[in-house]
Amino acid sequence: MDSRICDMLGIDFPLLAFSHCRDVVAEVSKAGGFGVLGAAGLSTEQLETELSWIDDHVGGKPYGLDLIVPNKFAGKGEELSEDAVLAALPQEHKDFVAGLLQSRDVDLVGVDDATRREMLGFNRNITPEGTKAMLDVAFSHPIRLIANALGIPPQPMIEMGKAKGVAVAALVGAKSHALRQMQAGVDILIAAGGEAGGHCGSVSTMVLVPEICEAVAAQNGPPVLAAGGIVTGRQMAACMAMGAAGAWTGSVWLTTAEAETNPVVKQKMLAAGSSDTVRARSRTGKPSRQLRTPWTDAWEAEGAPEPLAMPLQSLISEPALKRIDKLSEGGHKGAQELATYWVGQGVGLMNESLTARQVVQAFREDFVTAYERLAKAVGA
Amino acid sequence: MDSRICDMLGIDFPLLAFSHCRDVVAEVSKAGGFGVLGAAGLSTEQLETELSWIDDHVGGKPYGLDLIVPNKFAGKGEELSEDAVLAALPQEHKDFVAGLLQSRDVDLVGVDDATRREMLGFNRNITPEGTKAMLDVAFSHPIRLIANALGIPPQPMIEMGKAKGVAVAALVGAKSHALRQMQAGVDILIAAGGEAGGHCGSVSTMVLVPEICEAVAAQNGPPVLAAGGIVTGRQMAACMAMGAAGAWTGSVWLTTAEAETNPVVKQKMLAAGSSDTVRARSRTGKPSRQLRTPWTDAWEAEGAPEPLAMPLQSLISEPALKRIDKLSEGGHKGAQELATYWVGQGVGLMNESLTARQVVQAFREDFVTAYERLAKAVGA
Incomplete structure (x- = not known):
């Protein structure tokens, strides 16, 4: 498929799959999409194990990694003792x-x-030192994308991404956040509507995607992935008609056969x-x-x-x-x-449990059907 | 454009424009879309005046009417005295x-x-007698659509619509409502996402439109219009790629030159x-x-x-x-x-005040651009 994301990530179908399950990550990438391992909550040792497993099972296909490094922690160096935190509950x-x-x-x-x-x-992993240790593990594997799920990626993530040729992505829920992320130097913006699972803003995908695509394109900015509520190929096609370069998905993988x-x-x-x-x-x-x-x-x-x-x-x-x-x-x-x-x-x-590969295939077919529906409408 | 809505309403671009402003209604219809007068709050005399004005200015093009008849009032016959209502505040x-x-x-x-x-x-207009009087005025004009903005249309509206060949439409914010409306016999469903202006549900347009289109198509049901957040042609195209037969819009007309x-x-x-x-x-x-x-x-x-x-x-x-x-x-x-x-x-x-005709034209152009974007993605 013709999309900036396909060129950037070396894939043929711009469907990105966020999952905490390494099997899903590997299967999606092998099926022509792009698996992204959600690694928040893993220790550096666990991260090493998971990425090594993916390297062994992904058949050389590209994949990525998602961390959560809130700005609040990154680089501020403030550290309450464990006792003080527990006493604050x-x-x-x-x-x-x-x-x-x-x-x-x-x-x-x-x-x-x-x-x-x-x-x-x-929480120690999301101090500056912990973040650096996680990034060192991450960049020792052939990842093609690294994402930060909450706020602007820490500077070391952006710098290591540039040095290693790994795309740095960030989730945003509002136009102002997108513009700030663009200035911080991210390579891919993920516009996530308020219907998304997990942390989300209040503006819907139908409004946020064209709003961010337009604002970013006006400044020749990075490609924008659409997220929030997308579990079918027709929704992915809808978002690409509105200017998105592809889709970032999460929920749909939770009911796959592989998911834990x-x-x-x-x-x-x-x-x-x-x-x-x-x-x-x-x-x-x-x-x-x-x-x-x-x-x-x-x-x-x-x-x-x-x-x-x-x-x-x-x-x-x-x-x-x-x-x-x-x-x-x-x-x-x-x-x-x-x-x-x-x-x-x-x-x-999401009404049927499929394998991750079947989900990718269903997305492809549904995408084409959606395109054909639109082509028929315009009489093409 | 090839759409069931175009055939049903006798238009060439399936863009429906809800407005309380008769100028917007007439201009949209004359530009090839379909204006719908929001008549909630009008007396029967005012409704007669507004519809006559539209008849004189719409150049024979089709248009419609939107009323609000909550189920709660329709047909129940309960009536508190004005004094009792005021005392309840x-x-x-x-x-x-x-x-x-x-x-x-x-x-x-x-x-x-x-x-x-x-x-x-x-409120007297939304008693059974008041509703009947409004419908008598409405059906004495060449309307092509009558919509109920809240709940299932009262039986007289559905019956008069069938007798006069006027499409009866209803707004829904959830799949279960759509199925109930379908059984009640409405001719057009309007799936309105939670990002819509005015009364709205909580499910977003990106999810609600494919969900309702799929459920309705499975029963060979009526065409579905998409609503909620749609102010551009690319969003309209997105919704039609997901199975909608067209778009129902409201907010975008509020900033037009004609709007009051x-x-x-x-x-x-x-x-x-x-x-x-x-x-x-x-x-x-x-x-x-x-x-x-x-x-x-x-x-x-x-x-x-x-x-x-x-x-x-x-x-x-x-x-x-x-x-x-x-x-x-x-x-x-x-x-x-x-x-x-x-x-x-x-x-x-919505960042620029245009005439209603310019908005219709902008929708058309943006729709085609969105289609071409998708065609390029699939390599068509």
């Missing part, structure tokens, strides 16, 4: 979570400071409609879109505690959600009710 | 509005029960970005998307009164907003700050 929030779990007979195993201390280990999604959540996603998500601060402290369940409902209800700032809220939510996942996979009814995960509104169009 | 809400206006030195002329009684006159939009609000819209809208219950009691201003901010702030149910909230908001509009047009600074109107996120792409 309000009892109200801990009690709320305990009450919610107990209301569904879910025990509190691991919902404690020991688990939170482990999680704080991840909690099987209970996978089934919920296959059954969910497009209205069954909620954009809420209750998971990370920033607005992120998730599958709506009694867990998210409880946080949205009147009288629920106000979510804390990032990264504190995750220290409240993640240990509980980890326990919920664990018990729900074992058949615990109450845990199954509560179980949730990040997903976009496109979940309403 | 909480003092807290009246005081809040008075305080907000006074904070900007806006006086309270007309913000009273006399104005509210006039507004209740409109408050000039202060028109300038705000031309300057606004896509993030400058808010979906809130504070205007009508149901979620509707509006230009964000200190008026909407005040209603969203902590401690603001909870908006009342429809139609009570309008009796609180409209008299005040009418006064704000009046004074803002006269140059009153405080009123200019507060002034707002319904508009979708597409406002971020």
